[in-house]
Amino acid sequence: MSEPGTQRPGGRTERTRVAVLMATLDELAERGYAGLTVEAVAARSGVHKTTVYRRWASAEGLVAAALAMGAESEWTPPDTGSLQGDLAGIGRELVRYFTEPSLSALPMASISAAFLSERAAESLRAYYEDRHARCAVVVERAVARGEVPADIDAVEVVRAATAPVFYRLFVSREAVDDSVADNAARVAVVAAKAGAFAGGMPRR
Numbered sequence: 001m002s003e004p005g006t007q008r009p010g011g012r013t014e015r016t017r018v019a020v021l022m023a024t025l026d027e028l029a030e031r032g033y034a035g036l037t038v039e040a041v042a043a044r045s046g047v048h049k050t051t052v053y054r055r056w057a058s059a060e061g062l063v064a065a066a067l068a069m070g071a072e073s074e075w076t077p078p079d080t081g082s083l084q085g086d087l088a089g090i091g092r093e094l095v096r097y098f099t100e101p102s103l104s105a106l107p108m109a110s111i112s113a114a115f116l117s118e119r120a121a122e123s124l125r126a127y128y129e130d131r132h133a134r135c136a137v138v139v140e141r142a143v144a145r146g147e148v149p150a151d152i153d154a155v156e157v158v159r160a161a162t163a164p165v166f167y168r169l170f171v172s173r174e175a176v177d178d179s180v181a182d183n184a185a186r187v188a189v190v191a192a193k194a195g196a197f198a199g200g201m202p203r204r
Helices: 012-035 038-045 049-056 059-072 083-099 101-116 118-145 154-170 178-193
Strands: none
Touching: 012 038, 012 049, 012 059, 012 101, 038 049, 038 059, 049 059, 059 101, 059 118, 083 101, 083 118, 083 154, 083 178, 101 118, 118 154, 154 178
16 A cells, blocks of 8 residues: 655755655565664665764664554545445555565565564554554545445445455465455445444554
8 A cells, every 4th residue: 555655855954854655664564673773774875873862763673663664655545436436446555565575675665564563563553653644545535425324334345355465465364456455345335235344443
């Protein structure tokens, strides 16, 4: 659902923050969480390591802050005119993000980091909570069009439409392509229309 991290205009302090955190993401993608060091991030960003240590304290602090930066992006979900099309678009983006060689190193490393660091896990949870909230609009639009019942948990619909992609990627380790995303979207819409998500878990 879009790569964590974005660059925003600002003063010197903000430029330093962005440079360090983007360098952290680059190092994370190349070396993984276990191989990431403050010294390497400092060298890559061009920021003195004492400054990095003073603000983020450790590699764990850097990774947590870098993953949290994903909430700053301007990413929005697709708007195809139908709930199935929108959910399929979200799923296809996930497939591309996690399987395309030029993109997959960072998200894979981010997931791994979340298993090794509770602070990284907290940041990753916050990242996906933000993405879930943004994706909920596709269900809200579907309600407004009369595609699905009004009494529906939008975030649970999004979770149902994307869960098969994550399951194949990280549990069964099966091949994943756009057909997986398309089928998951179709099934989620059928379930939503049947009222499967009515009065579900509260949005979070």
